[in-house]
Amino acid sequence: MKNFIIILLIMLMIFCPLEAEAFWWLFGKNQDQVNISYLYINGISYDESGQEITLYQDLLEDGLINIQGRAVIRKGTIGSVLVSIDGKETWDSAELSDDGAFQYYFSPEIGREYEIYIEAMETAGRTNEVDETYKKVIVSESNYQQVIEERLAEMFTAYEMQNINSFMEYVSWDFVGGDVILEQALNKDFSNFADIAIEYNLINLAINNDGMISIVLQYDRRLISNNDGSTLADSGLTEFVFNLEEQGPVLYSMRHPLIFGVSDASNVASGVINSAENEQVIAVDDQGNIELKSIDEIVNETAEMNNEDDNSGGSEMPAYESGEKSIASVFYDGNGNWYNQGYRFSDGQILERFTGYCDFYIETNIIFLNDDVRVLELNETDINNVTELPETGYVEQWDLPYGITWDICYGLSLPDGNYAVVYFEEAEEVNSEYDADIGEVFYRIRFKYKYRDDGGRQF
Numbered sequence: 478m479k480n481f482i483i484i485l486l487i488m489l490m491i492f493c494p495l496e497a498e499a500f501w502w503l504f505g506k507n508q509d510q511v512n513i514s515y516l517y518i519n520g521i522s523y524d525e526s527g528q529e530i531t532l533y534q535d536l537l538e539d540g541l542i543n544i545q546g547r548a549v550i551r552k553g554t555i556g557s558v559l560v561s562i563d564g565k566e567t568w569d570s571a572e573l574s575d576d577g578a579f580q581y582y583f584s585p586e587i588g589r590e591y592e593i594y595i596e597a598m599e600t601a602g603r604t605n606e607v608d609e610t611y612k613k614v615i616v617s618e619s620n621y622q623q624v625i626e627e628r629l630a631e632m633f634t635a636y637e638m639q640n641i642n643s644f645m646e647y648v649s650w651d652f653v654g655g656d657v658i659l660e661q662a663l664n665k666d667f668s669n670f671a672d673i674a675i676e677y678n679l680i681n682l683a684i685n686n687d688g689m690i691s692i693v694l695q696y697d698r699r700l701i702s703n704n705d706g707s708t709l710a711d712s713g714l715t716e717f718v719f720n721l722e723e724q725g726p727v728l729y730s731m732r733h734p735l736i737f738g739v740s741d742a743s744n745v746a747s748g749v750i751n752s753a754e755n756e757q758v759i760a761v762d763d764q765g766n767i768e769l770k771s772i773d774e775i776v777n778e779t780a781e782m783n784n785e786d787d788n789s790g791g792s793e794m795p796a797y798e799s800g801e802k803s804i805a806s807v808f809y810d811g812n813g814n815w816y817n818q819g820y821r822f823s824d825g826q827i828l829e830r831f832t833g834y835c836d837f838y839i840e841t842n843i844i845f846l847n848d849d850v851r852v853l854e855l856n857e858t859d860i861n862n863v864t865e866l867p868e869t870g871y872v873e874q875w876d877l878p879y880g881i882t883w884d885i886c887y888g889l890s891l892p893d894g895n896y897a898v899v900y901f902e903e904a905e906e907v908n909s910e911y912d913a914d915i916g917e918v919f920y921r922i923r924f925k926y927k928y929r930d931d932g933g934r935q936f
Contacts, residue, residue, distance in 0.1 A: 516546035548597030564592035655870025665740030734758035806920035849892035
């Protein structure tokens with residue numbers, strides 16, 4: 478996904494239902510507890526995978542399983558990190574740095590199941606919640622390209638047969654743009670198209686730093702328009718990104734030109750493949766009319782549509798508030814009280830999270846959303862490029878198990894019916910900076926935002 482450290486979401490018990498409990502261990506229940514701030518297995522974020530991970534022999538660097546993470550505690554020093562790969566039967570020491578970062582390598586046997594636990598202990602003897610670090614890992618001798626090809630065959634068969642339920646089994650719940658948006662687009666495809674026939678070849682496969690798999694396909698497509706009975710054909714290059722979940726690789730994102738979800742391309746696609754092979758591709762308008770267009774035409778029409786003012790129908794961009802601010806985390810007031818600041822869009826106030834309603838707040842170096850705020854991850858790192866938010870696809874914060882991350886934009890649907898765009902910079906540890914107004918500060922986070930107070934989604 479993105480080439481940065483993913484900061485993991487936790488849910489305080491007073492703010493989340495029981496279903497979210499699986500992720501709270503990542504920072505623990507109090508600031509005196511040993512916690513794990515991030516954890517990866519061969520580049521795959523711990524929380525983005527299920528209880529079981531299948532790794533593939535041909536993708537293991539030097540044939541090793543590599544566990545990396547960081548143990549933290551507010552008051553104290555991490556003295557050791559132990560790893561068990563056999564269900565706590567035996568333990569081995571991980572390499573540990575002064576800042577609590579650790580790594581552990583081992584050479585796995587093909588087909589064996591490894592039951593992994595991690596124990597981080599500070600010098601006074603306190604440990605993290607060891608049972609919550611459980612993960613079962615299996616190394617398959619299957620060729621990963623073969624696994625991807627099998628998944629592609631299943632997806633194309635389901636699409637050509639117009640079996641939407643089968644197709645959605647191969648889509649990540651975290652699909653960029655929203656799995657519901659994609660499902661609706663597929664329904665439109667099946668209403669607009671008949672006799673879909675697609676031939677494709679896998680041109681390239683690459684493993685990203687975050688463990689996701691990017692593939693490039695060359696395709697030839699033919700279909701019949703249900704609108705006027707005409708036959709259309711196109712060909713080109715496109716890209717899919719797959720995430721690794723318990724059921725294997727699942728679709729995470731797609732770029733223009735789209736093969737699946739063509740009928741709502743502006744909301745489904747998360748980028749563009751610029752290739753000479755993508756001269757004329759199939760496009761669908763709001764009335765279901767199908768025609769061949771250039772990629773440039775499709776992208777430009779999407780940009781023009783995003784710049785329209787829904788309220789006036791004119792071309793003038795609507796008024797919105799924008800700015801850049803910072804909030805402080807775990808500041809100490811000198812009377813034994815710890816606080817975390819939050820931000821409220823409606824009046825632009827920065828306030829301590831328990832003194833009033835906040836749309837979001839910071840806890841150590843993690844961003845939390847209020848229970849009533851819904852979030853949508855956007856495929857954009859420059860807030861100036863976000864000119865419109867979609868109407869649907871927003872989820873509750875516990876539906877983002879990897880949490881709010883740095884260096885990417887998010888759309889927020891606020892409880893008063895308004896919308897905001899926000900971009901968080903990486904939290905800065907300031908080592909007990911003293912602020913005359915609030916006391917000692919341990920973390921600061923800066924964020925950029927755009928906000929409309931009239932329910933509009935254009936910026």
